[in-house]
Amino acid sequence: MNQKISKVMQETKPKKPILKNALRAFLVGGLICLFGQVLIFLFQKGFNFSKEEASNITVGLLVLIACLLTGFGVYDRIGQFAGAGTIVPITGFANSMASSALESKSEGIIVGIIMNMFKLAGSVIVVGVLSAYILGLIRYLWGLIV
Amino acid sequence: MKKVGRQSVIFDNVYVKSRAVYVGPKEYAGPLGKYFDGYFQDLYCDSKTWEKAEMNLYKCALEKAIEKAGLVETEVDYIIGGDLNNQIIIGSYVARNYNIPMLGVFSACATSMQGIILGGMIVDGGFGKNCLCMTSSHNATAEKQFRYPTEYGGKKPETATLTVTASGAILLTSEPTSIQITRATVGKVFDPEYDDPLDLGRAMAPSAYLTIKQHFQDFDTTMDEYDLIITGDLSYYGREMLISMFKDDGIDISKKHYDCGLLIYDRESQDVHAGGSGCACCAAVTYSYLLKLLEEGRYNKILVVATGALHNPIISAQNETIPGISHAVVFERRK
Numbered sequence: 001m002n003q004k005i006s007k008v009m010q011e012t013k014p015k016k017p018i019l020k021n022a023l024r025a026f027l028v029g030g031l032i033c034l035f036g037q038v039l040i041f042l043f044q045k046g047f048n049f050s051k052e053e054a055s056n057i058t059v060g061l062l063v064l065i066a067c068l069l070t071g072f073g074v075y076d077r078i079g080q081f082a083g084a085g086t087i088v089p090i091t092g093f094a095n096s097m098a099s100s101a102l103e104s105k106s107e108g109i110i111v112g113i114i115m116n117m118f119k120l121a122g123s124v125i126v127v128g129v130l131s132a133y134i135l136g137l138i139r140y141l142w143g144l145i146v
Numbered sequence: 147m148k149k150v151g152r153q154s155v156i157f158d159n160v161y162v163k164s165r166a167v168y169v170g171p172k173e174y175a176g177p178l179g180k181y182f183d184g185y186f187q188d189l190y191c192d193s194k195t196w197e198k199a200e201m202n203l204y205k206c207a208l209e210k211a212i213e214k215a216g217l218v219e220t221e222v223d224y225i226i227g228g229d230l231n232n233q234i235i236i237g238s239y240v241a242r243n244y245n246i247p248m249l250g251v252f253s254a255c256a257t258s259m260q261g262i263i264l265g266g267m268i269v270d271g272g273f274g275k276n277c278l279c280m281t282s283s284h285n286a287t288a289e290k291q292f293r294y295p296t297e298y299g300g301k302k303p304e305t306a307t308l309t310v311t312a313s314g315a316i317l318l319t320s321e322p323t324s325i326q327i328t329r330a331t332v333g334k335v336f337d338p339e340y341d342d343p344l345d346l347g348r349a350m351a352p353s354a355y356l357t358i359k360q361h362f363q364d365f366d367t368t369m370d371e372y373d374l375i376i377t378g379d380l381s382y383y384g385r386e387m388l389i390s391m392f393k394d395d396g397i398d399i400s401k402k403h404y405d406c407g408l409l410i411y412d413r414e415s416q417d418v419h420a421g422g423s424g425c426a427c428c429a430a431v432t433y434s435y436l437l438k439l440l441e442e443g444r445y446n447k448i449l450v451v452a453t454g455a456l457h458n459p460i461i462s463a464q465n466e467t468i469p470g471i472s473h474a475v476v477f478e479r480r481k
Contacts, residue, residue: 005338005352008394012348012387014305021301070297079299086299095299103295106195120298 021083028078028085036062036089059090066091070098096120148270151364153332153357160266160327162477163217163276163319165433166210168203170285170311172418173430176411181434182312183210189286189311197231200284203313204229204240208280211315215276222246222317223274226265228257229282230309230425231291236282246278254454255350255379256333257281258314258429259473263330265318266475275320282313283424292343292459305345307381307423310410314429322480324441329476331361335456337469343462346455347384347407347420353470354380354453355391361449361474372476373445374402376436378428378452381407381421406431428452437477446479 036058043054069075075095079086086092097117104116118125148156166183174185184206186192191199204227212222225244227237228251241248253260261279268274288309289296318327336353354377362368369375380388385405392399406428407421432450439445451474462468 004394005355005391008387008390009338009340009348009352012383012390014345014383016303070299073297075299076297080301083301087301092299095297099295099297099299102297103290106197120294 024081025083025085025088028082029088030085032062032086032089032091062089062091063094066094067098070095071102075099093121093124096124150329151360153334153360154364155263155267155330155332157266157270157327157329159320159322160269161319161321161323161480162325162327162437163317163321163323164211164215165314165316165437166207166214167312167314167430167434168206168210169430170203172285172308172416173310173312173410173422176416178410178431178435181438182430183207183214183434189284191311196284196286196290197236200229200231200236200282200287200311200313201240203284203311204236204280204282205243207282207313207315208240208244208278211278211317215317215319217276217317219245222276222278224249224265224268224277225280226251226261226268226277227280228252228261228425230254230288236287237280253333253471253473254456255283255423255425255427256452256454256471256473257425258378258432259330259450259452259475262316262318262327262475263332263473266327266330269318269320272320277318278315279318280313280315281425281429283309283311283426285309285311285424288424292457302419303344304419305342305347305383306419307347307379307407307421308411308418309424310379310407310422310427310430312424312426312430314426314433316429316433324480325437326478326480327475328478329361329365331357331364331474333357333360333472333474335469335471337467339467341462341465341467343457343459343468345383346423346457346468347379347381348387349384349457349468350453350455350470350472351380351384351387351391354378354384354451354472355388357451357472357474358449359395369397369399369402372402372447372449374404374436374448375399376428376432376448376450377403377405378450378454378472379407379421379423380405380453381423382413383420384453409435432477440477440479443479448477450475450477 039058104112193199229236265277
């Protein structure tokens, strides 16, 4: 009986549209990056910011836009279309924090928002810090050898 | 002896006295909108939080069912209720406002039929005359508990289902009415060794298959005896799998089989991925639409199989699989 069920389960397994998803992610993710690049360019040329200053302001602006879109209930719809395209850029990080904060608002400021804001984004920070540490270590050791 | 075969029971005197269903906006906008007793225009259902919104739905359905039955609170002997929230808080918190004894139950999205089976046993056993079986689910409370925050932009696969926002109430009684509950089959927990929480329809399909097969075996019957075979929330991919499993046995159920998750929404226009799911999916469609068709004489005998995926994010994270459970109940028209 179990064998029969797992056989049917295998046979009827829906295929994931990997190529379609990857294309959409590439397109939307690329567009977000292009938009960011245009902003950096504008801040540099139009307001005479240095390259570093211009990218800081751009990142802030992208985060603000992503948070607003999350609050208005639009970001999840774009995310459903774009998949990784909207999760991987910094806008995805902003969305994960804003959506967690919104969701836990009903449990109050401390137990709700403060405690849950990093529920999803926390993993990105942990992995980011850890991989930066490891890569930094490799670079340091490499420097000693060469 | 009212027990038949390994897993089934026969009821002699269990009837449906009244039923009520309240839904959210998306369910109202769906193809069955006009069959529901009431609806709310947004997911907050006149409340401040998602959980309280679900409680409000529950309360509306509960009161409406009692009102439609022409009873007062004290004439209802028991509430048997369950929902998807941790510690089944929705039903318990609503019940604190009523002078009715409460039994809380849970078998995920198979809770509706579990309630009816237990209620039927109480009524048929003479332990009470009127038994109110309740269930509810809410899209946002389910997302919050089982998945991600509602506004999180993660992509959901096509196999994902949308939790129905609704509450359904059905009042069972021993006095004859036009709808009788005659048979039931209690499901076993079956683990298909599948672990995708975004493909629950397929995780539950094997348990539905086993319960239906057991039902036929216990009553020594075939699907020809029933006008319809209804499953709770297998939705598109789960239904495909159920049909394939029966096809393997040489039985074609596709013409008689309908799934509540596919009936409640219009998959083409409502952006619901594979269809609807949740405790209230089976309850809302069965109590409002299917029993109405039964009452009108379009059908005489239907088999309703509520399907539950016993999914819990904590145990899933511990690399566990998702077992399923399905309970079946037979509704018959009485002239």
